[in-house]
Amino acid sequence: MKKLTLLALLCSGTFLSAQAQTRTTKKRTTTTTTTTTTPAKSQPETAAAPAAPAGPLTLAAVRTAEPGTTVTVRGVVVNGGELGNIRYIQDREAGLPIFSNTLDDLKNLVPGDSVEVHGTLKNYNSLLEMDPVQSVKKLGSGRKYAMVTVPAAELTKVLNETHEGRLVKITEVERLTTTGGNPASALAGNVNYLINGQAGAIVRISAPSNGPDGLVGFTPPTEKFDLVGVVGQHSPSGTPTGYQLLPRLSTDFVVAGGLPVIKGEPVPVAVTKNSITVDFSTINPGTTKVEYGATPALGGMVEDKTPTKQHQLTLTDLQAGTTYYVRVSSANSMGISTQPAVPMITRKK
Incomplete structure (x- = not known):
């Protein structure tokens, strides 16, 4: 009986040892599998990257950025070389100065040019500007700009x-x-x-x-x-x-809202028996138009569309010793200025 009991115990111990070894093997297998799959879980985090900006920023958005930020912007140029090597651009919401001493593409810009500019923001004596400028691309010209x-x-x-x-x-x-x-x-x-x-x-x-x-x-x-x-x-x-x-x-x-307001009356500065040279001036530049005739109904007209503030035109093929009624006017994009007709007389000889 003791022999049988001892034999049973020995067999039981062998079985338990085999079970423990099997768990250990499974545990190692599990651990090995876990270790192998860990990098796979971290791959999406490593591959993630910030999204790139979608195209040029508005000038209002750029004005909230810190100096040292590199940006791309678009706008319309509002000045030329009369302010030096700086060009101010604006859109519907804001403006930004663009400065370069060396970039010819910038120096060649004139008011009304539409541009795309890439460069770095800078604080120059509290003025937020783009300097240095890396590139300037002209997109168009003759664009209107509001003020x-x-x-x-x-x-x-x-x-x-x-x-x-x-x-x-x-x-x-x-x-x-x-x-x-x-x-x-x-x-x-x-x-x-x-x-x-x-x-x-x-x-x-x-x-x-x-x-x-x-x-x-x-x-x-x-x-x-x-x-x-x-x-x-x-x-x-x-x-x-x-x-x-x-x-x-x-x-x-x-002055006068930009209208070519006529200053005083027109005067004859050169008169012959067959011609009258009419002279007048305007506060702002405008075209030159002179209507004339032997009656207040007029009927004749000469015109020069070149904008100027000093106006002069000659009436020809006139009759000697005759009174002519002369009315002058000037026009520009802001409107028209007209003076009532005044009499002028040709020489008899």
Whole structure:
């Protein structure tokens, strides 16, 4: 009996040992399988990557980015070389200056050009600009661009961060003064002036704005005018108090709403028995048109469509010693200005 019991115990121990070995083998197999499949589980995390931006950003979005950010933007150019090697572009919501001393593609841009620009944002004396510029692609030309309009009494509504880089129009300006309060005469380059002598209402004249239509040497109007310019900023201290208006050319000083208003009456400056040369001037450039006839009904007409402020046309094939009624007019994109007919007489001999 003892032998049988001992034999049973020995057999039982062998079976238990075999069962324990089998669990160990299964456990190792399980562990090995787990170890092998772990990298497979982590593969999707390793492969994930941030989505790339979908095309150019709006200028409003770019203006919220930090300096040092590289961006691609699109906009319409609002100035040429009269402000130097900087071009301001704008879309419907915001504006941004683009600067380069070396990139010819940028220097060749003129107002109305539609562009795509790629480069890095920079804080230049508190002005957010793109510098350096890596590439400029011209997309079109002759594009229209809008401007924000406010009266001079509400100037602070546009001399701010929201409108930095945008073209604006200030209406009902009474005068431009030096920073000392004296009336501005011939304007000088790289000099600040003030709108209506108001502190902080800075107008900056750019030295490259010269030539026939330039601002250097230009005398501002003495009557009320509108003033167009780009909103810039120059605040070396970092405090945003240096907002300034940057007019581009003398044509940004707009009298009479831009209409070619005729100044005074037309006068005959050269008269023969068969001709009269008619001379008149307008406040703003416009075409030249002279209607004439031996009666107030007129009937004859000569015209020159070249825009100018100094107008002169000659009436020919006239009768000697005859009174002619002469009416002049001038037109541009803003409208038409016409004067009532006045009499002029040819010579008898």
